[in-house]
Amino acid sequence: MKRDSKTRYGSISKTFHWLMAGLIGWQLFKFGDRIAEGEHWVGETLVPWHVSIGTLLLVLIVLRLAWVITQRHQRPAHDPAIARLVKAGHGLLFAGMLLMPITGMMVMLGGGHGVSAFGMELFAKSEEIAWAAAIGNLHSPLAWLLTALIIGHIGMALIHHFIRKDDTLKRML
Numbered sequence: 001m002k003r004d005s006k007t008r009y010g011s012i013s014k015t016f017h018w019l020m021a022g023l024i025g026w027q028l029f030k031f032g033d034r035i036a037e038g039e040h041w042v043g044e045t046l047v048p049w050h051v052s053i054g055t056l057l058l059v060l061i062v063l064r065l066a067w068v069i070t071q072r073h074q075r076p077a078h079d080p081a082i083a084r085l086v087k088a089g090h091g092l093l094f095a096g097m098l099l100m101p102i103t104g105m106m107v108m109l110g111g112g113h114g115v116s117a118f119g120m121e122l123f124a125k126s127e128e129i130a131w132a133a134a135i136g137n138l139h140s141p142l143a144w145l146l147t148a149l150i151i152g153h154i155g156m157a158l159i160h161h162f163i164r165k166d167d168t169l170k171r172m173l
């Protein structure tokens with residue numbers, strides 16, 4: 001089934017979830033630049049794709065949010081005792097997925113570097129733009145916050161599956 005239902009996520013939501021989880025995992029290897037200034041295998045093979053994959057993620061999150069809006073009345077329900085907490089947690093993950101590429105763009109534009117994705121120039125090199133650089137300064141702190149949220153999110157998924165033994169993980173698989 002393509003659409004979501006009250007008991008499970010449909011194939012479109014699942015594809016968005018796992019494709020984007022994989023690409024975001026890839027993006028987090030950018031932290032590897034902190035080790036030996038990125039002069040290692042990770043820094044030389046995965047990290048050079050950071051701007052291209054980040055731009056792709058910006059397109060994907062816009063499409064995903066549009067899809068979530070169309071499915072909002074038919075998504076799996078959560079335990080009423082913690083439903084608000086779950087919604088807030090997922091809301092923060094969505095906010096992180098939207099803000100990371102936007103602030104990343106601002107790092108590049110603020111520094112006057114322009115933005116190219118997969119060999120295509122989206123914004124040409126220019127003068128430095130102070131306001132964009134100021135927004136770009138949030139990219140790194142947000143990356144740490146998103147990482148903490150993701151760790152909590154994965155931890156909760158595993159608690160549901162192995163300790164509470166409910167179908168929370170299965171309905172996303």
Ligand code: HEM
Nearest residue numbers: 027028030031051054055057100101104105107139140143
């Ligand atoms: C979901 C998308 C993205 C994620 C998860 C992400 C994640 C990260 C992480 C983890 C770092 C390392 C921060 C640190 O060591 O403190 C980083 C740095 C960086 N990112 Fe991204 N990024 C994303 C999108 C983008 C995009 C779209 C661009 C550019 C168009 C971009 C440009 C940069 C740049 C230039 C840096 C190095 C400068 C800095 O740390 O401020 N990122 N990113």
Ligand code: HEM
Nearest residue numbers: 013017021024068076090093094150153154157168169172
């Ligand atoms: C191994 C990694 C991951 C696992 C095991 C996992 C597991 C799950 C599960 C089981 C659900 C359904 C929860 C429910 O119905 O209450 C879910 C939903 C969700 N996950 Fe993940 N997840 C992972 C990675 C990620 C990442 C990296 C992100 C984004 C940064 C993310 C964002 C979301 C969001 C926003 C939802 C809400 C449903 C939707 O609209 O897609 N997940 N995840």
